[in-house]
Amino acid sequence: MSVFDFQKLGLTEEQWSRIKELANSLSPEQSLWLSGYFAGIDSRLREPGHPVEQALEDEASSRCVTILFGSETGNSRELASALGNALREDGHKVSMQDMAVYKPRQLKSEHEVLIVTSTHGEGDPPATALNFFEFLESKKAPELSHLRYSVLALGDSTYDQYCEAGKRLDRRLEQLGAMRLVDRVDCDVDYEDAAADWMRMVTDRLKKSNDQAYRGGGAADVLSSSNPASAAIFDQSNPFNASVIDNFVLTGRGSSKETRHVELSVEGARLEFEPGDALGMFARNDPRLVERVIGALGLAAESEVVIDGEPCRLDAALSERFELTSGTTRFINKWAELTDAEELNALRGKEQASERAAFLEQNHIIDIVSRFPATGVDPDDFVAGLRRMRPRLYSIASSPAFAPDEVHLTVATVRYPLNGDERTGIATGHVAGLCETEAVLPVYIQPNPRFRLAPDDVPILMVGAGTGVAPFRAFMQEREARGSSGRSWLVFGERNFHTDFLYQTEWQQWLADGTLSQMDVAFSRDQSAKAYVQHRLAERSRDVLDWLEDGATLYVCGGRNLAPAIHATLTDILKQEGGHSDVSAAEYLGAMQSDGRYQIDVY
Incomplete structure (x- = not known):
């Protein structure tokens, strides 16, 4: 349609004149913003009985910036929260959502989307964001020419597929017709400066295109300073110096590995945490x-x-x-x-x-x-060739209701020979060799809202391998302190019964007093055919299905290979015991995840 065909749209000459006058006065950013604005008005005007004035008011009040994050360790969540605070200070309406729960079909209704995502291993997205990635990269993804977006990609340059998860989203959104608000920024493990620069560019571009009054502050200040309304006194940028109360080896003599129990005093820090959260720890090199x-x-x-x-x-x-x-x-x-x-x-x-x-x-x-x-x-x-020291995250193995002003950790020491020397992991070596009683460790709480203890009356099925049993110790302490009535079942796996049965006496005491309803163990090296926790689940397949059907919440914690093994076993159980097909089994487990009844914490 040419510019002379305006009458075919029912426009008067006066309307067309006003449109041309407005168009000539707009910047490219303002033009793009208005295109989305009128798309929203059009959608509302198509609703029966919806007047123009109301459509304008609805669009103006409902339009907001959506921030999506995909996180493995919590860094993406923290950055997304900082960005959200900065945008709200600039007068924007903000919706911040985890990709784990965000329904990707909503993208067709969004106008501005800002994405913060980490990359795991060789280019993989965070485990909780898999569904989001799969939908966006499938044929089901909608055309998004109305959408403006930008991506902040977190990664580790030691991997060849550096920041690949963020790059995948950036490429795919462009393929779907979306327009970049600002170019993608890739961040290494020392991400603070690059992330702050990206936030400045994003907030500045949104401020200009939306013609909002700029009231100072901004993302960089939010990122680097404490916000008393939303942040703890101590956090990653300002850790608390916790003193070591106790530090001893849990595993027995002759064990093929060393696992330690560490107790830290956080008295006076006012650190707030729940069972399922992690502790961030800054170690030092040997x-x-x-x-x-x-x-x-x-x-x-x-x-x-x-x-x-x-x-x-x-x-x-x-x-x-x-x-x-x-x-x-x-x-x-x-x-x-x-x-x-x-x-x-x-x-x-x-x-x-x-x-x-x-x-x-x-x-x-x-x-x-x-x-x-x-x-x-x-x-x-x-x-200049080194990377900044990163905090290490450990699942907290204690409940604040059980041990106030303390945080307990379960730490497997990493040791291995290399070039004639024994090498250790930075953090685990520091804990094992340099943290005597009264030593000090800088720490902070890393919330894990995707791994939360169910209400007191809900059955829980906990599957933990190795140090993955740590949060379940916290769960049991919490349930004991509350006097919870819900049933609890632990499936625990390690190498050998005599040397690696972590917290054995505590589990036995909880079994005796009824806090723990039942327990199954898998010690992989006690027999010729290795047995793991997934094998114990398969052996108790009928009971597993009964617990799930009874509304139990399932928890999985351990090394990264554990999650797919457990998922495959659950799929087989649903097919064999519940008569499900592959499709309906996937839907069943997907629904459990969406409802928060299937929670995974792997490392």
């Missing part, structure tokens, strides 16, 4: 490793580096501020520049991803700097 690295660099411990504009001693920076074990692609690139080592240069670039990954698996930072020495290294150049 002082002996710090000394070895500084020696290999030929530098002095008191050498100075600049971090976030502030001077810091090199030994302190390498102890607390940067990760000093596994190398990264960034470190390979930086050290290749400093040494011009032929072997390192050969590992650079996307084409060498598999070779680089194999090299990094066999060589930590100390191995690389020792094998490829450099002379005259500037301390700032060295730390």
Whole structure:
């Protein structure tokens, strides 16, 4: 239709003149905003008996910015919350939703969508966001030319598919016709600055296009400061120094692994948490490793580096501020520049991803700097190749109702040989070797709203492998303190009965007093044919179905491979005992997840 065909639409010359006048005065952002605005009015005008004035009022009052997040550890949730607070301060109406519960068909009714998502492993989305990704990447996804969006992608540059989950959403939304509000930003594990920049761009663009009054503050300030109305006094940016009350080995002599029970005092911190939440912990590198690295660099411990504009001693920076074990692609690139080592240069670039990954698996930072020495290294150049120290998350193994002012953890020490040395995980090695009684650990609470204890009268079926039993100890403490009436069933798995039956006497006491109704165990290495928790569920298939049919909430906690194994077993149980097909079994379990009756916490 040409501009001269306006009368075919029933427009008067006066209306057309006013439209042209308005169009000539609009910026590109304002034009895009109005296109969505009038699309909403059109939808309302098609409702019977809906007057124009009411349609205008409804659209103006209902239009909001939707923030979607997909999170594994809670970082995406925190960033989404910070962004939401900033946008509300700028006068926007905001809807913040977890991809786990958001119905993706609603996208056709959205106007502005901001997405914050992490990536797991080699390009996978967060487990709770799988349904959202599957729908958006399927043929069911709607055309979205009316939609403006932007993506903040969180990832880890040590993986080849860096930030791939965010990239997938960005590509797919563009394919569906949506228009970028601002370009996607990819964040490494030290994401704070990049995330703050993205939030500034988003809030500024929305402010300009919507012609809202800007009242200062903004996303960067929300991200870096404490909001007394919505945030705890102590959080990831301001952790509490908890003192170690107790730290001992749970596993018995002769065990093939070491699992520790750690008790921390958080008295005076006013930390609020519930069973199912996690504790974020900032560890430190082994002082002996710090000394070895500084020696290999030929530098002095008191050498100075600049971090976030502030001077810091090199030994302190390498102890607390940067990760000093596994190398990264960034470190390979930086050290290749400093040494011009032929072997390192050969590992650079996307084409060498598999070779680089194999090299990094066999060589930590100390191995690389020792094998490829450099002379005259500037301390700032060295730390530029390192990634910032990240907090480690551990499921809390205690209930505040049972142990006020304390937080208990169940920690499996990571130890392995490499290049003639015994290596340890940063956090678990720190806990095992350096955290005597009265030592201090910086900590904060990481809420986990997707892993919540059911009401007192609801049956619960808990499946835990290894340290995945930690939150179930908290569940039992909470139910004991409340005097709950609901039945509870624990299925626990580990390696050996005599050495690895974590918290055995406590489970037996809860069985004796009725807090725990029944318990099944699977010790995988006590017989020739390995048995795992999923095998115990299969053996009790009729009982499992009866509990689910009786309204039980199912919990799964443990290593990442546990979740798909349990899901497959549940599917088989529904088919064999309940007569379900593959499709109806999937729908049954999907409905349980949507209703919060099937909760998963894997790591």
